[in-house]
Amino acid sequence: MDKKECSSSQDPDVRKGPWTMEEDLILINYIANHGEGVWNSLAKSAGLKRTGKSCRLRWLNYLRPDVRRGNITPDEQLLIIELHAKWGNRWSKIAKHLPGRTDNEIKNYWRTRIQKHIKQADQQNSQQQQQSSSDIQINDNNENNNNQVASSSQIPNIAEPMDTSTNNIMSPPSYQGILEPFSSHQFPTISDQSSSCTNDNNYWSMEDLLSLQLLNGD
DNA sequence: AACTGTGTCAACCGCTTGGTC
DNA sequence: GGACCAAGCGGTTGACACAGT
Known part of the structure; x- marks a missing residue:
């Protein structure tokens, strides 16, 4: 279809794979200061070489303060x-x-x-x-x-x-x-x-x- | 100790949905 | 109404850890 991710996955400047602690900190700090916003522009503004999609996923699934870790009860x-x-x-x-x-x-x-x-x-x-x-x-x-x-x-x-x-x-x-x-x-x-x-x-x-x-x- | 099989989970990919112009 | 875009969703993959042989 024509609705591809804006930041091309073939872009060599886009990082993939596991997030580093440094990237995590950048994302946390940025959201703490500016809040969640448009993810693509957030990624750029924060200086992360990640797609907005990737930032969103990382935040929602891992970095958000209310995420519960540990075993399912x-x-x-x-x-x-x-x-x-x-x-x-x-x-x-x-x-x-x-x-x-x-x-x-x-x-x-x-x-x-x-x-x-x-x-x-x-x-x-x-x-x-x-x-x-x-x-x-x-x-x-x-x-x-x-x-x-x-x-x-x-x-x-x-x-x-x-x-x-x-x-x-x-x-x-x-x-x-x-x-x-x-x-x-x-x-x-x-x-x-x-x-x-x-x-x-x-x-x-x-x-x-x-x-x-x-x-x-x- | 080395190898293999299996389980788990973070992250990616492609598609759909919903909003805006 | 349709084109475009961002967000959201569900399926899949790949890396790692651990157990078994």
């Missing part, structure tokens, strides 16, 4: 999961509900931690489903027993401690993978197992999350 994790279920990959929107966290941080967290768990859990689930379907074929005459196994594998059972050393996994993969970091007392338990997890896009539906909390009287 379980509460924050739960919130991220809830909001992602609601809005999908709208990272900046999600970040607005987590004070001090940046969209970039949340995006990275989701991709490296939560999505990984979902994938692993989904693989386990598909394997389990293959296993149970082959069992059905083999034990053609014992359909009642097999049906019970197959259906129970789709029931959310958050309160149940996970035992991945066995194949007796009661919760659906998406729940199981995501919830692993939570201790049982931190996460709402569930006794009604009628709600199913709909995660075609690797999201939870809000109904799933709300029902989890409502059913546990929170």
